Amino acid sequence: MWTTRLLILGLVRWLQPVHGYDVLKELTSWNAEDWAKIKPGSVYHGLKKLTTDGCLEVVSTEQVDKRPARTSYRVTAKGETEFQQVLREKLWGIEPVVDPFFVAWSFAPVLGPREAAAMLRNRAALITAQMRQNLAWLDVADSGDPTAGSFIPGHVQEAMRLATDAMRLTVDWCERVAVRAENGELGFDDERGYSEETIEHWRRHIRTLPDPATLRSSLRRGVDEGE
Amino acid sequence: MWTTRLLILGLVRWLQPVHGYDVLKELTSWNAEDWAKIKPGSVYHGLKKLTTDGCLEVVSTEQVDKRPARTSYRVTAKGETEFQQVLREKLWGIEPVVDPFFVAWSFAPVLGPREAAAMLRNRAALITAQMRQNLAWLDVADSGDPTAGSFIPGHVQEAMRLATDAMRLTVDWCERVAVRAENGELGFDDERGYSEETIEHWRRHIRTLPDPATLRSSLRRGVDEGE
DNA sequence: CAAGCGATAGTCAACGTTGAATAAAAAGTA
DNA sequence: TACTTTTTATTCAACGTTGACTATCGCTTG
Incomplete structure (x- = not known):
């Protein structure tokens, strides 16, 4: 869904540089798992997809002690364009709501x-x-x-x-x-x-x-x- | 999504025996592609899944001339139980709506x-x-x-x-x-x-x-x- | 009468979603 | 101190969704 992608792109744009878990925490604090039905697994996938699409780029992959490595992201120029584009496409258009x-x-x-x-x-x-x-x-x-x-x-x-x-x-x-x-x-x-x-x-x-x-x-x- | 599954199960139950394309036509006449976001591909997959799950059974696979074979389905006792069960679970419960x-x-x-x-x-x-x-x-x-x-x-x-x-x-x-x-x-x-x-x-x-x-x-x- | 188009009937590979698994540090508890 | 739980941080295989594709029949239209 575009909602997943836009949410991730928008959050990285806002919090950059960030790693996946921080995006996840922000989403949780927004209660987004409820009202946007976005789950942890999708966030990590989304970050990787956006990166291969050239909308995000990896800033660093830091490893503290033996903890899992944290990969930090930031948006590229292409990512910024897509964000502005998609945001307007969705805000200016209408789409049926599924209840x-x-x-x-x-x-x-x-x-x-x-x-x-x-x-x-x-x-x-x-x-x-x-x-x-x-x-x-x-x-x-x-x-x-x-x-x-x-x-x-x-x-x-x-x-x-x-x-x-x-x-x-x-x-x-x-x-x-x-x-x-x-x-x-x-x-x-x-x-x-x-x-x-x-x-x-x-x-x-x-x-x-x-x-x-x-x-x-x-x-x-x-x-x-x-x- | 459970909506896809319930919709298919409910329609087969109602129209049985039916083949995929008829379910599809009924869904289209309901405008379900809009308000339930269900697509043709999902219908055929759903029918097969419900069958392997034992909720549906194949009635026949008729071939007229050289046209694609049509597989007809009907609900089993297990399917009826699941229908009644899920229908009530969803009607009596509440679930956040994603806008x-x-x-x-x-x-x-x-x-x-x-x-x-x-x-x-x-x-x-x-x-x-x-x-x-x-x-x-x-x-x-x-x-x-x-x-x-x-x-x-x-x-x-x-x-x-x-x-x-x-x-x-x-x-x-x-x-x-x-x-x-x-x-x-x-x-x-x-x-x-x-x-x-x-x-x-x-x-x-x-x-x-x-x-x-x-x-x-x-x-x-x-x-x-x-x- | 040939060409084109829509309806019929369904398959499939590519993609996105998700629950479960992993694993170590920090925090709580007895 | 020893034990359990929570938090941190991510990976991955299994599953569902979807757009694109195949292929035939019947109807219209020039």
Whole structure:
């Protein structure tokens, strides 16, 4: 994906000279593994690919003691051009967003009206919880004393605000559609309803919300003294 | 991605017995290449993988004349179990949505306040146009005479409605943030503004909206007689 | 009637992604 | 002090994705 490549190129450009692990740490502090689905293995591959493509160059390969060698990179002129080019191509264009939920939702009629409604209400609850975390996060970012600065750039805060509003929308949608499902207005096959126990069974197998502590740790960097 | 696998499994389950090309055609009629980012190559691979995993089985391999042989599939008991299992796992759980725009947006400060504002307004315009197409689409689905039926299932219509509302939200966000960017409230570096010409240059290189005809053809199946 | 084009039906090599493995130092803990 | 866990730093084989390719049939169009 271009997202992986742009993210790496942009981070090297910003932090240069850097080695892979530092890029990785920065990405982790951005929580990018979540919202950009980028994994460690891809970062190292990306750095090597960008290098063979002439967008990055190796600054040094230092070895301290017996630890693994660290290779440092910096962007070349070609890399800078590609960065500017791709950044604008992606910002000025539009691209459909894939919400994996709606892939599964295509087959929602299989659930039948009762389970579908229960599922949607469960979803509303989960998303509401996430939304609250976002709101708390934005609260901290807002009220962080402006001198020390809350290290969360304004444009990132705005992105978070949009995400939060989108969640609110989704929650309302879930509740509205749950009602429609129950009322048989979506044409779901009534025969296939599942018992309360089945639903409880599935509910138990669901991954819970990401640990609030995880989220907070990614925040720590900016608000350490805030507690 | 699990989306590819579930989509294929679900479609074979629904259309069985089917061969690859028919699954492909169905996916195309769903416009799935857009909203699920699934490509032909992946479909054939997916069918083979699901077969070696014991979720599908080959019904027949018929050869008509000298045309390429068509392999037909049907789901096994194991496949049915996996379908039910995965479907619920994904519907009852939540998973972060990746909006590639926000990957690029991370580097928005590079644009400077002027280009950022112009970019956001351009984005608002593009998304507004898409939104109008969605609204027109929903209009047709709504007013399609209920006897012949508009062949667009209620739950799909609802999904489209949410997507449309999310677009409205995004458009407002773009316009609001454009103003903030211009007012220097986002801390973008002022030095890096780009001239009108540069902006015009980039604008010219941007992919335009998907051809309305494409969208309409995916609709044809349901509303052929509507024109 | 030949040429061209789209639909039919699928294969495959090249590429990107990812989980797992490696391995040593530093930090925590009993 | 001895033990375990975490952090540092990266490699790699296995797997999934994708664009490009093959090849035939049927339909239109000049």
